[in-house]
Amino acid sequence: MYEKDIQRFIDYVKIDTQSDDTSFSVPSTLKQLDLSHKLQEDLKELGIDSTLDEFGIVYAKFPGEEGLDVIGLNAHVDTALECSDKDCKPQLISNYNGGVIELGHGYSMSPEEFPSLGDHIGDDLIVTSGDTLLGADDKAGLALIMAAIGYFVEHPEIKHHPIAICFTPDEEIGRGPDHFDPVKFGAKYAYTIDGGRYEELACETFNAAHADVVLHGVSIHPGEAYGKMVNASDLAFAFDKALPAKKRPQFTKDREGFNHLVCMESGVDEAKMHYIIRNHDRALLEEQKKEFEAAKEAVLKEFPNVRIDLTIGDDYRNMKEKIDEYPECVTRVNAAYEKLGYPYYWKPIRGGTDGAGFSFKGVPTPNLPTGSFNHHGRFEYLSIGEFKKIKNVLIEILKA
Ligand SMILES: [Zn+2]
Incomplete structure (x- = not known):
């Protein structure tokens, strides 16, 4: 039995949402919408109405204090092409002891091969069963957005910014921002929750x-x-x-x-x-x-x-030039980490991100982590400890 935030993550990774770069339809695969619909149900459970547009993008608004900037949150529903996510069977490793983790199907992983595991001794991890990827990229991002909003639903006494939500398909094939509509989204600035280590933040691309x-x-x-x-x-x-x-x-x-x-x-x-x-x-x-x-x-x-x-x-430009036009989207993150006493650093991405597309469409969008590692393959895992820290960060960022 998982707690609610993690249970949502488990539900999401069990839904096959792989995108397809050879398809010309929008979204590239219809099965991504199975998760989009599930996300709409989960928002409904939190009392939030949402819309699913003809491009497979879910938009929603969660009202907050009037007069404050609307802060946006984004994550993607699809999983990578390199490895299937079909019939993903996530496994919980409680209180990880630092040893070899037997995934199944003849695969195992250890801190010798994957040094990040060494940072998670005593942590609870969610791993694959060796035959699929996990899909924490980016279903941990989806679950984190739900967790942060769930916190404000449970704590109506805590004042917060109005929140705009957007769940996109086809990020893994580089089409995430193609049909993104900044007017429908309605955020002054936003965060893509689609990274790795909890300390690592990004507002720069190539x-x-x-x-x-x-x-x-x-x-x-x-x-x-x-x-x-x-x-x-x-x-x-x-x-x-x-x-x-x-x-x-x-x-x-x-x-x-x-x-x-x-x-x-x-x-x-x-x-x-x-x-x-x-x-x-x-x-x-x-x-x-x-x-x-x-x-x-x-x-x-x-x-x-x-x-x-x-x-x-x-081809594309470094999103930093757009983010620099609205520095508050960076300073709010720094303030949240500092208030919580968490270490952090900004590191340029050696590639692109959906946030770059959003930034050039007028919504400056830095990238925040999810607490997951080894994306796009069977050795992918989620650190529940880091996930919870990032939930705290999101709550701090959104507080009035
Ligand atoms: Zn991703």
């Missing part, structure tokens, strides 16, 4: 661009190639070599940006290369774009008679 390179060689019968052939594959190798070797993803961390060759296709006549370019700092991203221009010049110097088409485009 700035993202890409480069497409087409290199045209000179094709001729190899038997007659002497002095004439220019193999486009050689041009591609030369191009990649002309870029800074240390800026590949495997050599970068923290705030270091990278140039990443995602794929290439090459023959004698023509070679195509697709790169993604990332940096938290916009000026540095512009510098990296220049490295591609320089690589093109270097190849042309070595092979003067060939043609190279280089196209560089922008």
Whole structure:
């Protein structure tokens, strides 16, 4: 028998909600709506009416003190593509002893392989049974939103901000914010509850661009190639070599940006290369774009008679520039952690988040944690201890 907040989490992970990046429908899979409907029922139980729009997004409002900013909360219903969530059978590990956890299906996990487990000795954990992911990403976020609101329902004497709620499908396939409507949502600023460790907060993403390179060689019968052939594959190798070797993803961390060759296709006549370019700092991203221009010049110097088409485009921007326009969404979080005496730090995300999409649609949205680890696979687990701390943080943030 679990307490109410955790029971909701258990109910949510038992519902299969995997999204599908090969589907063109909205949401990408209809089964995500099974959970959306369950969330609507749970909101109803808390006395909150909600709507489910044609894009599969649930919106709701929980009234608070008049005149205060409406604070939004968001989490996503879908689970990752890498591992199935069908027939997830969560298991409770009470008072974890620091040893090997036998998940089932021949899988186990230990603090040697997963050092975060070592931080949870004496904690209660929820783990998988080895054959699915857990889906704490992001069903722990959904359960946390319900837990925080449930607290204010149980404690009507505690004054709080008006709260806007939004549950989105298809985050894992990058379509979460596509149909997000800031007017329906109605929040001044918001938080996506979709992270890991309870101390780790994020209000920065990469700035993202890409480069497409087409290199045209000179094709001729190899038997007659002497002095004439220019193999486009050689041009591609030369191009990649002309870029800074240390800026590949495997050599970068923290705030270091990278140039990443995602794929290439090459023959004698023509070679195509697709790169993604990332940096938290916009000026540095512009510098990296220049490295591609320089690589093109270097190849042309070595092979003067060939043609190279280089196209560089922008993809998304660091959400920090939007969050900086409304610093209170960050200072409120700092104040909540400080009041509770919890450690915290802000760490730039080396990727994107739904919050970035929301921020550029006018709702600055930092990312808060869920207390879950090893996302997107069978070793995923939830720390109930951290979950409860984050519930306390949310309550502090929302208090009037
Ligand atoms: Zn997530």
